[in-house]
Amino acid sequence: MTESSSAPGVRVRDLTVVYKTPAGELPALAGVSLTLAPGTITGLVGESGSGKSTLAFSLLNAVQPPGRRSAGSVEIDGIGDVSQLAGDDLRRVRGRQVGYVFQAAQNSLNPLKTIGKQLLDLGRSHEVADLPALVRDARALLGRMGLDGGRVLDSYQHELSGGMRQRVGIMLALVLNAHLVVLDEPTTALDMITQATILRIVQEVHRERGLTTLIVTHDMGVAAEVTDSIAVMYGGRVVEHGPTTAVLGSPRHPYTQGLIRAIPRLSGDIAEARALPGRPPTLGTMPAQGCVFRERCPERREICDSVDPAPVAVGDRRVACHAVEPAPASARVRKECA
Amino acid sequence: MKTVVRRLAGHLARGAAMIWVVTTISFVIIRTIPGDPVRAQYEKLIEQGMAPDQAERATAALYGFLPKGSLWDQYVGYLNGLIHLDLGQSLSTPGTPVATLIGSAAKWTILPVLGGTLLSFLLGVTLGVYAAIKRSGRLGDALAISGSLLHGVPQYVIGLLVMAVFTTLWPILPAGGPVDIMYDPGFNAPYIVSLVEHATLPVLTYALAGYGGWILAMKSSVATVLGDDFILAAELRGLRRGILFRYLARNAILPLFTILALSLGMLFGGAIFIETIFNYPGLGLLLVNSIGARDYALMGGTFLVITVAVVVANIAADLLYAVIDPRVRTGGAA
Ligand SMILES: Nc1ncnc2c1ncn2[C@@H]1O[C@H](COP(=O)(O)OP(=O)(O)OP(=O)(O)O)[C@@H](O)[C@H]1O
Numbered sequence: 001m002t003e004s005s006s007a008p009g010v011r012v013r014d015l016t017v018v019y020k021t022p023a024g025e026l027p028a029l030a031g032v033s034l035t036l037a038p039g040t041i042t043g044l045v046g047e048s049g050s051g052k053s054t055l056a057f058s059l060l061n062a063v064q065p066p067g068r069r070s071a072g073s074v075e076i077d078g079i080g081d082v083s084q085l086a087g088d089d090l091r092r093v094r095g096r097q098v099g100y101v102f103q104a105a106q107n108s109l110n111p112l113k114t115i116g117k118q119l120l121d122l123g124r125s126h127e128v129a130d131l132p133a134l135v136r137d138a139r140a141l142l143g144r145m146g147l148d149g150g151r152v153l154d155s156y157q158h159e160l161s162g163g164m165r166q167r168v169g170i171m172l173a174l175v176l177n178a179h180l181v182v183l184d185e186p187t188t189a190l191d192m193i194t195q196a197t198i199l200r201i202v203q204e205v206h207r208e209r210g211l212t213t214l215i216v217t218h219d220m221g222v223a224a225e226v227t228d229s230i231a232v233m234y235g236g237r238v239v240e241h242g243p244t245t246a247v248l249g250s251p252r253h254p255y256t257q258g259l260i261r262a263i264p265r266l267s268g269d270i271a272e273a274r275a276l277p278g279r280p281p282t283l284g285t286m287p288a289q290g291c292v293f294r295e296r297c298p299e300r301r302e303i304c305d306s307v308d309p310a311p312v313a314v315g316d317r318r319v320a321c322h323a324v325e326p327a328p329a330s331a332r333v334r335k336e337c338a
Numbered sequence: 339m340k341t342v343v344r345r346l347a348g349h350l351a352r353g354a355a356m357i358w359v360v361t362t363i364s365f366v367i368i369r370t371i372p373g374d375p376v377r378a379q380y381e382k383l384i385e386q387g388m389a390p391d392q393a394e395r396a397t398a399a400l401y402g403f404l405p406k407g408s409l410w411d412q413y414v415g416y417l418n419g420l421i422h423l424d425l426g427q428s429l430s431t432p433g434t435p436v437a438t439l440i441g442s443a444a445k446w447t448i449l450p451v452l453g454g455t456l457l458s459f460l461l462g463v464t465l466g467v468y469a470a471i472k473r474s475g476r477l478g479d480a481l482a483i484s485g486s487l488l489h490g491v492p493q494y495v496i497g498l499l500v501m502a503v504f505t506t507l508w509p510i511l512p513a514g515g516p517v518d519i520m521y522d523p524g525f526n527a528p529y530i531v532s533l534v535e536h537a538t539l540p541v542l543t544y545a546l547a548g549y550g551g552w553i554l555a556m557k558s559s560v561a562t563v564l565g566d567d568f569i570l571a572a573e574l575r576g577l578r579r580g581i582l583f584r585y586l587a588r589n590a591i592l593p594l595f596t597i598l599a600l601s602l603g604m605l606f607g608g609a610i611f612i613e614t615i616f617n618y619p620g621l622g623l624l625l626v627n628s629i630g631a632r633d634y635a636l637m638g639g640t641f642l643v644i645t646v647a648v649v650v651a652n653i654a655a656d657l658l659y660a661v662i663d664p665r666v667r668t669g670g671a672a
Pocket residue numbers: 019020021028046047048049050051052053054055064065066067103218281282283
């Protein structure tokens with residue numbers, strides 16, 4: 001059933017996605033470049049509205065109207081540039097080669113059909129020859145996620161809890177053995193313990209099958225637990241991307257620093273947790289030029305008003321900030337800013 | 339299954355209540371309209387020299403209840419007659435039971451109304467899906483506009499237009515009546531052809547009158563479902579177009595069954611105009627004639643049958659709903 005046994009790499013280049021609004025077409029992604037290394041789990045974090053889902057949809061060429069890709073490409077190994085695919089070619093990639101767990105996975109099921117019938121629809125759509133084996137795989141996956149597979153397959157959506165539906169969504173994304181899996185906030189409807197269990201299973205399956213995985217999440221804790229690398233988004237840009245331990249241990253971008261300080265669990269003491277001042281920009285309030293983070297930035301300088309910082313390599317990560325020098329000397333950066 | 343039975347029981351109870359209300363109202367009307375027709379008939383018979391008890395029996399036979407005794411006794415007698423399907427005697431066609439008249443008229447209404455409704459439902463629903471999916475296309479626009487226009491035209495105007503077009507401008511169909519009397523009734527080709535020819539215009543009128551509403555309702559329902567997350571999710575799982583379409587159509591058609599039940603009820607009312615225009619001997623024409631002749635027993639009976647038809651249509655639509663929607667079938671919350 002597998003098409004290629006190796007995990008694909010993904011290269012997003014200069015991707016710009018705009019949404020049509022009454023004020024014209026405004027960019028939700030402004031020239032985003034992001035590489036997912038084969039076989040890794042990447043966490044995509046950032047405040048609400050930063051463009052995480054838009055980027056996730058772009059991996060399937062599925063940005064919904066009134067949005068559209070206006071520039072850039074999304075290369076996936078073994079598939080090519082998905083942003084050039086259309087029609088049946090695109091359909092066959094979706095589900096079969098790229099598994100997708102919808103942000104609102106609780107509502108991702110047809111209310112009029114049992115889960116089992118929807119599973120068969122999925123199998124038939126992708127010409128799966130051995131449907132009984134597909135059902136067995138589905139049951140096994142559901143079982144691993146702590147559900148009674150047989151019962152769930154016989155159920156309608158309304159007979160399942162929000163968390164059960166979310167796990168069904170994950171099962172449907174994994175059951176066809178896709179080698180690239182995109183999970184958009186896959187555990188939001190789950191309690192902490194179930195959430196941890198599900199993420200561990202996603203991680204297990206990821207390792208067993210040799211997948212490349214992108215997990216979109218609000219939750220830095222989730223990202224810390226399961227990811228190999230973290231990409232931080234702000235205002236339609238990836239402002240910092242690097243190995244998880246490095247990004248969380250010594251964040252370089254002032255936004256990442258603020259984000260981590262705002263989380264009591266990671267900064268250790270609830271008294272020390274400080275909310276980031278100000279609010280993230282919306283499409284309409286995004287500054288037309290300069291750094292999109294400058295209004296909230298403690299390290300703002302003159303150049304930030306006029307030049308949008310390009311991401312540059314800093315050690316093993318990429319950071320987009322005028323206050324960060326390409327050299328890994330964070331002490332000097334601080335001094336300069338003061 | 340249990341919930342279906344429980345729903346059915348609920349419907350039957352509500353339907354019975356509705357029928358009871360209608361019969362009671364028609365009883366009260368017949369008893370209280372100025373110049374009480376029952377009393378008048380009774381007195382007319384007395385004047386004609388009939389003995390009081392004989393006149394009483396004759397009047398009772400006519401209306402299905404006794405003009406004498408307390409109002410309550412008369413009411414009970416009337417209901418008792420109804421339970422035995424005794425609707426009284428027609429006044430305008432003396433000596434004929436109301437039930438017989440209604441029985442022979444019913445088929446001329448039920449078949450064209452059902453045929454026309456199903457035709458417009460199927461057509462409107464199919465084209466409505468198309469109009470919703472091709473929202474920005476020219477044909478999609480044209481369909482939606484045709485729906486809005488037709489929806490705004492009253493049924494009897496459509497009837498008159500259809501009549502003008504197909505019997506005068508382009509006379510290919512008969513203008514009225516149920517069938518040409520020159521053919522022998524029975525299962526023979528000329529008779530059936532004549533039947534179909536005569537039914538075409540009424541059915542076409544029902545269909546055109548309903549079509550606009552269906553296309554608009556289906557279009558908006560499809561647009562709603564298209565915006566639902568599960569359709570996008572199904573698309574992102576790479577489901578085939580045909581399967582996606584079935585997901586969409588089945589979910590979108592669901593709310594229309596409720597409207598279907600209501601519209602069937604409305605159509606039986608609309609039959610009054612259509613059957614008058616086409617001189618078609620159904621319940622609507624029977625009702626109009628009974629009003630003209632002040633034939634109150636016939637009026638009451640016709641009301642009753644129309645009410646029963648509405649109740650039955652409602653139950654049928656609801657059962658259909660339950661077959662399609664598992665949330666209803668198992669009694670779960672949506
Ligand atoms: N259909 C749309 N029309 C107009 N603007 C949109 C639309 N969808 C998203 N946007 C805008 O694009 C930006 C990015 O949205 P996106 O859904 O990608 O954010 P997100 O990071 O996934 O947020 P969340 O964490 O809340 O899911 C937001 O400013 C949002 O307002």
